[in-house]
Amino acid sequence: MTKLKWGMIGGGEGSQIGPAHRLGALADGRFEFAAGALDHRAEVGREYGQRLGIAADRAYGDWQEMLEGEKNRDDRIDLVTVATPNSTHFEITKAFLEAGFNVLCEKPMTMTVEEGEEIVRVAEKSGKICAVNYCYSAYPMVRQARAMVRAGELGKVRLVVTNFSHGHHGDATDADNPRVRWRYDPAMAGVSGQFADCGIHAMHMAGFIADDEVETLSADFASTIPSRELEDDAMVNFRMTGGTVGRLWTSSVAIGRQHGFDIQVFGETGGLRWASEQPNQLIYTPVGGRTQIIEKGEGGLHEDAQRLSRVSIAHPEGFPLAVANIYCDLADAISGEIRDGLPNAADGVRSMAAVHTAVASAKENGAWMDARPSIFK
Ligand code: NAI
Structure with a gap:
């Protein structure tokens, strides 16, 4: 099976949630880590992305550069995770949905109700998946x-x-x-x-x-x-x-x-x-x-x-594998099998x-x- 291509914005070195996304997305071999704009400091993000195995031309300095770089590629990412601080979720999620990407956005999805309603409309219009990381579910x-x-x-x-x-x-x-x-x-x-x-x-x-x-x-x-x-x-x-x-x-x-x-x-x-x-x-x-x-x-x-x-039974499973379950459901949904538990x-x-x-x-x-x-x- 060809792996889906995954990118992440935020979740840089030392961040709280970044490691759980990387472990979760890569746990089942359904995604490969193809692109990222991982840090609010462009050079730090580029360097960290390459250290994690992203090709130099897809280890971007910021999300706008990533959107430009990815949108016209034949092998563009199938899913982008938005793991930046809350106030940035709306503009990044909206821009990627409008450009036809599937998005997994961290919670809270937006800062206002109006922004949230706008995301629902944009997602519907784009026909793309907009998931929100209520990973405990x-x-x-x-x-x-x-x-x-x-x-x-x-x-x-x-x-x-x-x-x-x-x-x-x-x-x-x-x-x-x-x-x-x-x-x-x-x-x-x-x-x-x-x-x-x-x-x-x-x-x-x-x-x-x-x-x-x-x-x-x-x-x-x-x-x-x-x-x-x-x-x-x-x-x-x-x-x-x-x-x-x-x-x-x-x-x-x-x-x-x-x-x-x-x-x-x-x-x-x-x-x-x-x-x-x-x-x-x-x-x-x-x-x-x-x-x-x-x-x-x-x-x-x-x-x-x-x-x-x-x-198997009695072997503990924990938080990163709950996040991995979100990515499993996303991989299924991108492949056409919608999972109704996906937030x-x-x-x-x-x-x-x-x-x-x-x-x-x-x-x-x-x-x-x-x-x-x-x-x-
Ligand atoms: P953090 O402050 O530990 O890390 C944020 C990361 O984003 C840093 O690497 C920073 O350099 C990067 N960043 C900031 N602005 C950026 C930008 N414009 N472009 C690219 N990278 C940027 O924050 P934390 O705790 O990891 O939280 C991030 C998001 O995840 C928040 O929305 C938070 O609510 C959510 N979160 C969700 C959890 C869950 O259980 N679902 C648990 C913890 C956090």
């Missing part, structure tokens, strides 16, 4: 949870409770560290701090597993370190279109919690629990029955979970609408508000 046991809900194994879902709360910005003496400070500065981060950074992963996951969409929400935001303009802690209650009740807590000052992402789904006939720090197990309790541990790689899993389990631009704009609605609700003492983007009302 690609863990095999998260796919198992979604499949169990879809198969009716929990009955109707009544309640989803999710947390994405860590303690890594809880040290007030480190609050002025530039790597921390920008996340709570509206000029750099936008309208929301912790909710836009981590809360949207939890909210996407709630909709993903419950197979439902957020309709209304009420938010309480707090800046527990007073110098912070944006929130470092948020509690968001929500209701989904199908009637599911949602509770979400996200925090960056929960000292002692590490990654801190977990979700519980409670249906009429059973409950599920999944946690990102034990991603290979799904805890299931049928009503009136014993609690069971469902293991990644065991027999009898739903097809989607089985397909994305890479190594897309509609998910991206729903998140942006939830962020802006949560900010507005928190300002109004938690007033309940419609959280849907206008294109989906």
Whole structure:
């Protein structure tokens, strides 16, 4: 099979998410790393790209040069990943979609709802794939949870409770560290701090597993370190279109919690629990029955979970392989086999609408508000 050609913008040396994309994209031999504009410093990006094996003429200095260089090549890239800071996602994603490239954009997809709606329209018009990297949804046991809900194994879902709360910005003496400070500065981060950074992963996951969409929400935001303009802690209650009740807590000052992402789904006939720090197990309790541990790689899993389990039972799989599952689904989609779990631009704009609605609700003492983007009302 000919490998698909992959390029990345951002994700340079020392970046947080770059390595997970490289490991993920290259894990299954479906893509080759053909082009990149990896760093905000042109020469540093060119040099690093070549060190990673990209040909010198495709190790670009910036994304505009990459777009120009790639668009007229016969062997142009089949997919570009946008792994730059948030404020650049919109213009890069839009430009590559308009030029006919498939895009995997990091979250949050855009800064505003209007930009998000524009990306949905541009993606539709181009006929190209615009995926968004809600990679936690690609863990095999998260796919198992979604499949169990879809198969009716929990009955109707009544309640989803999710947390994405860590303690890594809880040290007030480190609050002025530039790597921390920008996340709570509206000029750099936008309208929301912790909710836009981590809360949207939890909210996407709630909709993903419950197979439902957020309709209304009420938010309480707090800046527990007073110098912070944006929130470092948020509690968001929500209701989904199908009637599911949602509770979400996200925090960056929960000292002692590490990654801190977990979700519980409670249906009429059973409950599920999944946690990102034990991603290979799904805890299931049928009503009136014993609690069971469902293991990644065991027999009898739903097809989607089985397909994305890479190594045999009890061998841990983790974050880079969840990202690899996104790339697997993308490779299938580019080859014409659309995978319905793949997070897309509609998910991206729903998140942006939830962020802006949560900010507005928190300002109004938690007033309940419609959280849907206008294109989906
Ligand atoms: P980072 O600050 O660690 O790295 C950013 C990289 O992008 C650096 O290599 C920088 O040189 C490069 N860069 C900046 N501007 C650029 C430009 N205009 N052109 C080319 N390269 C440029 O940032 P991090 O944490 O890796 O985050 C990047 C994105 O990934 C963010 O949108 C963030 O929200 C997202 N992210 C997603 C995660 C997930 O679980 N899906 C986890 C961590 C980050």
